[in-house]
Amino acid sequence: MSEYILEIKNVSKFFHGLVAINNLSMKVKKGQIYGIIGPNGAGKTTLFNCITGIYTPEEGQILWKGKEIKGTTPYKIAELGILRTFQTIRLFAEMSVAENIMSGRHIKSKQKWYNGIIHTPAYFKDEKENWLKVGELMEFFSLSEYATTPAGDLSYGIQRRIEMARALAAEPELLILDEPAAGLNENETIELTKMIRKIQAMGVTIMMIEHDMEMVMSLSEYITVINFGAKISAGIPSFVQDDPVVIEAYIGSDEEDDHA
Amino acid sequence: MMNKTSMIAIALLIFMGFYPLFVDSAWLAVGTTFLVFSVVAFSQDIILGRAGVFHMGHAMFFGLGAYTTAILNVQFGWPILATWAPSVLVPMFFAFILAGPIIHLRGDYLLVATIGFNIIFIQILENDIFGLTGGPNGIFGIDIVRVFGIEFASGTYMYYMAFILLGIALFIMRNLDRSKFGRAMFYINKDEIAAQSMGISIRYYKLYAFVVGAGIAGAAGSMFSVQYSAVSPEAFNVTQSIMFFTIVLVGGSASLPGVLIGTFIMFVLPEVFREFATARYLVFGLAMILTMILRPRGIWPVRFGNIPSYLKKDVK
Numbered sequence: 259m260s261e262y263i264l265e266i267k268n269v270s271k272f273f274h275g276l277v278a279i280n281n282l283s284m285k286v287k288k289g290q291i292y293g294i295i296g297p298n299g300a301g302k303t304t305l306f307n308c309i310t311g312i313y314t315p316e317e318g319q320i321l322w323k324g325k326e327i328k329g330t331t332p333y334k335i336a337e338l339g340i341l342r343t344f345q346t347i348r349l350f351a352e353m354s355v356a357e358n359i360m361s362g363r364h365i366k367s368k369q370k371w372y373n374g375i376i377h378t379p380a381y382f383k384d385e386k387e388n389w390l391k392v393g394e395l396m397e398f399f400s401l402s403e404y405a406t407t408p409a410g411d412l413s414y415g416i417q418r419r420i421e422m423a424r425a426l427a428a429e430p431e432l433l434i435l436d437e438p439a440a441g442l443n444e445n446e447t448i449e450l451t452k453m454i455r456k457i458q459a460m461g462v463t464i465m466m467i468e469h470d471m472e473m474v475m476s477l478s479e480y481i482t483v484i485n486f487g488a489k490i491s492a493g494i495p496s497f498v499q500d501d502p503v504v505i506e507a508y509i510g511s512d513e514e515d516d517h518a
Numbered sequence: 519m520m521n522k523t524s525m526i527a528i529a530l531l532i533f534m535g536f537y538p539l540f541v542d543s544a545w546l547a548v549g550t551t552f553l554v555f556s557v558v559a560f561s562q563d564i565i566l567g568r569a570g571v572f573h574m575g576h577a578m579f580f581g582l583g584a585y586t587t588a589i590l591n592v593q594f595g596w597p598i599l600a601t602w603a604p605s606v607l608v609p610m611f612f613a614f615i616l617a618g619p620i621i622h623l624r625g626d627y628l629l630v631a632t633i634g635f636n637i638i639f640i641q642i643l644e645n646d647i648f649g650l651t652g653g654p655n656g657i658f659g660i661d662i663v664r665v666f667g668i669e670f671a672s673g674t675y676m677y678y679m680a681f682i683l684l685g686i687a688l689f690i691m692r693n694l695d696r697s698k699f700g701r702a703m704f705y706i707n708k709d710e711i712a713a714q715s716m717g718i719s720i721r722y723y724k725l726y727a728f729v730v731g732a733g734i735a736g737a738a739g740s741m742f743s744v745q746y747s748a749v750s751p752e753a754f755n756v757t758q759s760i761m762f763f764t765i766v767l768v769g770g771s772a773s774l775p776g777v778l779i780g781t782f783i784m785f786v787l788p789e790v791f792r793e794f795a796t797a798r799y800l801v802f803g804l805a806m807i808l809t810m811i812l813r814p815r816g817i818w819p820v821r822f823g824n825i826p827s828y829l830k831k832d833v834k
Contacts, residue, residue, distance in 0.1 A: 310715060336717030344715075350708040354823035361705045365717035367698045374699030375690050375730065381697070386826070393829050402832035406823035428717060 260324065263288040263463055264309070264432060269318030269328075271301075271308055271487075278304045279315065280487040286432070291454065291464045293478030293495070295471070297507060301487035302467045303345055306434055309465075310342050311335040322432075337365050339431035343421040343438060345467070351410025355401055356392050358409045358420055362427025363388040395423045399453070415446040419453075426457065433457065435466040439473055447473055475499060483507065523775065530778075534681065538674045546673045547745070548789050553680035554742050555762075556781045557687045559769075561734035562762040564691070567771030567820070568700060569727035570707030572625040575632035576762045578639040579609040579732040581754025583739025585643070588657040588749045589650050598663045598744055605740035606733045613732030614725065621724050636756050643751040656750030660743050676745045683741055687734055691774060694730070695824070703727055704772070704822075761785075768809045770816025779817050 264286040271279040279301045286292045294302050307313045309320060311332040320328045322338055330338075341362070350358050367388055373381040396402045399419045404412060409420050418438060425433055438454070439447045451473055458464055468474040474481070475495040483491040483504050491501045498504055537549050562576045586605040590596040620631045646653040663670040663679065670679065694700040702723045705713040710720055743749045761784055769780020783805065791798040809817060 312711065312715075331719075332711075332714035333717050333719045336715055342715055344712070348709050348712040348715075350705055350712065352708065352822055353704065354825060356825040356829055357701065357704075357822055360701060360825075361713070361716045361718070364698060364702060364705075369698040371699075371726070374694050374697045374726065377693055377697070385696070389826050389829060396829070402829075403834055405825060405829050405833050408822065424716065 261287055263323060264465075265319070265321040265324075266305075266309070267319040267321065269305075269308060269315045269320060271304055271313055271315040278487050279308065281318070282484070282487070282489055283318075284482050284489070284492070286463060286465060287480075288431075288463055289458070289461060290479050291458055291466070291477050293474045293481040294465065294467045294484060295469070295474055295481060295498075296484035296490075300484045302484055303436055304487075305484070306342065306436055306465075306467065309335075310340060310434065336428060339429075340434065341425040341428045341430035341432070342434035343418070343425055343436055345436040345440065347414075347417045347421055349409040349417055349420055349424075352408050354406045355409050355412070355420055356389075356396065356405045359392045359395055359401075359423045359427050360388065362395075362424040363391060365428055366391075391427065395427055398426075398456075399423045414441045415443070418442065418450070422453070422457075426462075430462060432463045432465065435464065435468075437467050437469060439468055439470040451477060526775070538677050543673050546677055548786065550673070550677045550680045550745055551742075552781060552786050553677070553684045554738050554745065555765075555785050556778055557680075557684055557738040557741075558735050559762055559765040559777045559781050560687050560691055560774075561731040561738070563766045563772060563777050564694065564703075564731040564734070565727045566763065566766050567773075567777075568694075568703040568707065569724050570625075570703070571621075571724055571727065572629040573632045573728070573731075574629050574756070574759050574763050575634075575636035575639075576731070576735060577754040577756070577758035578636045579613060579735040580739045580742070580758070580762075581639065581643070581749075581751075582609040582612055582732075583736025584743040584749045584754065585651060585657070585739070586736065587740040587743045588660050591661050592657050592659055593650055598661050598740075599665065602737070602740055606736045609732040609736035609739070610729050613728045617725055617728040621721055621728070633756055633759070636754075636759050640751050640755050643754075651751075654751060656748060658748045660747045660749070662747070663744060680741055680745070683737060686737075688774065690730075690734065695772075699723065699726060764806060766816075768806060768816060770818045770820055773816060773818050773820040776816045776818035776820065783817075 262285040266282060266284045269279055269282045270277065282305065294305070296302055304313065308315045311330050314329045319326055322340065327335060327338065350361065368384050369381055396405060399422065401419060401423060404416065409417060422438065439450055442450060447470060454464060454477055478495055481492065481495055481498045482489055483498055485507045490507055491498055491504045538546055541549065558576065558580050565571050565573045583605040586608045587598065587601040590601040590604060591598055616635055620628055623631060643651045644654045651657070702718045705716065705718055706720050706723055714720060765780035765784045766777060768783060769778070770776025788798055788802060
């Protein structure tokens with residue numbers, strides 16, 4: 259087996275004949291924080307949707323630990339250990355914070371089909387283990403005081419933390435974060451940066467899309483830059499930062515904004 | 519320390535337990551049917567209120583249970599007791615094979631498909647296709663429950679049998695809500711994409727809801743057929759399915775007290791106002807409309823956040 263946990267090889271995804279991802283390749287090492295940046299509409303979230311099975315790319319390969327996972331349904335992708343958060347937060351808004359995080363324990367729970375109707379000693383043991391794990395995560399993300407609060411009633415920053423806690427509850431090997439700092443204030447972003455480092459220290463590989471350049475440059479060990487669905491640059495942060503192609507892509511898009 | 523809800527629940531339980539002592543036989547029958555319909559409404563609520571599947575053919579599973587008992591008893595001479603297991607298993611089997619091909623459909627499409635199943639079911643019953651269902655008149659002369667020579671024939675016995683059935687249904691609902699299975703249904707209901715991304719198979723849990731819901735409805739059907747010692751197609755038509763669907767939405771999806779209130783409003787109140795003849799349905803229709811406008815989540819909405827107490831220690 260290679261040192262790469264996830265390999266994306268020449269992946270293309272089309273929507274009604276329009277290319278959303280164009281012959282994209284990247285390799286993620288185990289334990290790495292891998293950043294993906296690019297202007298809006300570059301196809302970054304589409305790429306994440308391809309990895310997590312929400313979309314099936316028309317061309318190319320997605321290899322997880324050397325095995326093809328393209329076309330696998332989202333719930334099986336999660337069972338493989340690939341968990342994600344969403345750019346537009348997707349919590350179970352009416353349910354409490356604890357119940358939201360408990361959804362991450364679903365794939366770890368060992369309850370049998372009949373435990374939905376009748377409870378057994380094994381059920382009680384399993385149920386308690388999972389709730390205690392939820393308790394640990396609430397403490398880690400400073401959410402304990404909101405345990406019974408409906409997730410939808412909480413602020414944006416807290417909701418982002420709940421999403422991360424929920425994904426982490428499934429004990430993922432690869433955590434995919436789609437713009438984790440979007441909508442956060444400066445202090446919250448600093449807290450988030452610390453938290454992502456702690457998660458990495460647990461041995462979790464992290465892929466993230468982020469527009470906050472300071473954060474993504476300080477956290478990522480390797481960055482791929484996407485524009486119009488294609489890779490325009492890749493490398494360590496200091497290289498990408500100074501790459502004229504990247505500067506062009508960002509400044510170019512700014513000029514377009516000015517004209518609009 | 520008991521909260522308000524459990525106190526109301528216990529008061530209600532005591533009232534329901536002594537109800538047969540205060541009423542005549544007609545009201546006793548209304549009480550028994552209320553209990554049976556509550557069980558059906560709870561089973562509808564597993565599919566509609568928990569898994570969020572817009573299923574409007576639930577009277578079919580109720581009818582499958584009733585007809586299983588009626589056919590096995592009247593046509594084949596089985597004792598009622600022996601028909602209980604088949605009256606649960608037959609609806610479960612049909613739920614599995616019928617819901618399987620339509621489970622992936624979006625809410626409105628699935629709703630139409632389930633109505634279709636219900637209509638076909640009624641057609642089969644009325645046309646007496648296998649010579650077993652007795653056609654439009656149904657089947658008469660269903661036996662009573664006999665255990666070791668004791669005959670459970672009186673209305674009071676019927677009432678308490680239905681009471682025990684409701685107890686069993688509530689026990690199952692509570693267990694479901696506190697398990698991985700019940701929670702998975704809620705997650706799917708609230709956000710399918712997020713649920714899938716957490717490793718939850720939408721298909722599996724929606725089918726699970728259908729099969730468990732159909733089994734409970736079947737048990738209620740068996741009880742219903744014994745109570746009236748007869749079954750006929752019109753008790754299980756689409757209008758009945760609409761009633762069970764409405765009970766859940768008016769009372770409160772996934773809310774145990776809500777579904778009981780819903781059944782009371784939709785079934786018992788019309789009986790109370792029987793003297794107003796069909797005019798009572800005017801009020802009834804208005805009540806349905808007003809509830810949806812004023813309380814879109816139902817009269818007694820579900821409350822989430824039932825988590826173990828050891829996780830609440832930091833809650834302010």
